[in-house]
Amino acid sequence: MKLQATSKEPGLPDWLEITLFTEANAAESSAQATQILNGLSGVAERHKLQSGSRFSKEGSFSASFHSGSRTTHFVEIKFVRALNVEEKTVSERDLPRLAIILDDLGSDRAAAESIFAMGYPLTISILPNHEHSREIADEALQRGYQVMLHLPMQSVANESPEKKELRPGMSREGVEKFLDEMVVSVPNAVGVNNHQGSQATSDPVLMENLMPALRDLNLFYVDSRTTAATVAFDTAKKEGVATAFRNVPFLDDVQDVAAIRKQLRLALRGAKEKKSAIAIGHPHPATLEAMREFLPSVQENGVRLVFVSELVH
Numbered sequence: 001m002k003l004q005a006t007s008k009e010p011g012l013p014d015w016l017e018i019t020l021f022t023e024a025n026a027a028e029s030s031a032q033a034t035q036i037l038n039g040l041s042g043v044a045e046r047h048k049l050q051s052g053s054r055f056s057k058e059g060s061f062s063a064s065f066h067s068g069s070r071t072t073h074f075v076e077i078k079f080v081r082a083l084n085v086e087e088k089t090v091s092e093r094d095l096p097r098l099a100i101i102l103d104d105l106g107s108d109r110a111a112a113e114s115i116f117a118m119g120y121p122l123t124i125s126i127l128p129n130h131e132h133s134r135e136i137a138d139e140a141l142q143r144g145y146q147v148m149l150h151l152p153m154q155s156v157a158n159e160s161p162e163k164k165e166l167r168p169g170m171s172r173e174g175v176e177k178f179l180d181e182m183v184v185s186v187p188n189a190v191g192v193n194n195h196q197g198s199q200a201t202s203d204p205v206l207m208e209n210l211m212p213a214l215r216d217l218n219l220f221y222v223d224s225r226t227t228a229a230t231v232a233f234d235t236a237k238k239e240g241v242a243t244a245f246r247n248v249p250f251l252d253d254v255q256d257v258a259a260i261r262k263q264l265r266l267a268l269r270g271a272k273e274k275k276s277a278i279a280i281g282h283p284h285p286a287t288l289e290a291m292r293e294f295l296p297s298v299q300e301n302g303v304r305l306v307f308v309s310e311l312v313h
Helices: 024-047 109-116 133-142 173-185 205-214 233-239 258-272 285-294 296-300
Strands: 012-024 050-057 060-067 070-081 095-107 123-127 145-151 193-194 220-223 241-246 276-281 305-306
Touching: 012 193, 024 050, 024 060, 024 205, 095 109, 095 145, 095 258, 095 285, 109 285, 123 133, 123 220, 133 145, 145 173, 145 285, 173 205, 173 305, 205 220, 205 233, 220 233, 233 241, 258 276, 285 296
Parallel strands: 012 070, 095 123, 095 276, 095 305, 123 145, 145 193, 193 220, 220 241
Antiparallel strands: 050 060, 060 070
């Protein structure tokens, strides 16, 4: 993002560049870009802006936005090939799939570096407004990792709350404003999952306010299932949001390498039994150590490690 408007030159437009790693062909990339720009048009409309012309050139898609006669924003979407995804044969595409989301990134730069050094297609879910949220999101994209927004939501116990959280009782406009702010803090995010949120995800009205806002931004939703009472997945489906949910146990409720190895084996078995599985862990030292040992064995066991976006529908 390049902010050009200043007090001396308030009329200059801001530039937003979005780079997406992809396996899609040109036609599919064009369709994806159209979806994203349509979503941005919805955001612009909520902020009293008008959509301008769109144009494309060699895998790059651009659009402008205006306030009256003044151009306020230029947006450019570029598609690049995913760094860590190899060409797949037909037989590989038929393998069971396992996606691993690593939550709570944003404060610990060293933990992020440890994840990047692994070299596997892992999905990084970043808490907004933390010291290193933006730089981790930017580097994750450059290193070929998928980025999600780890959206803070109120829990029943309300332990260790974030400074700003999605809470029951928020209006639809309040939810939209909150989401817009969080998305800016985590650039390159292609989806959202809940941070804590046992109170928030079990509130039907709040979820009905959240899901259209995600749809407008073309973000998918993964329900972390921090409570059995969650209605988030069902609401996302009803509102036309691409969605999935964690369907194997959390990897590191017990922060012990041996215990986490066991949970990783359960996740692998779950992927084989269900044909696909979504596991969630955190960047604890024990988790990262167990994953370094475990990840090389995934393909050997007949399971394909994938980004979570491959498992949302």
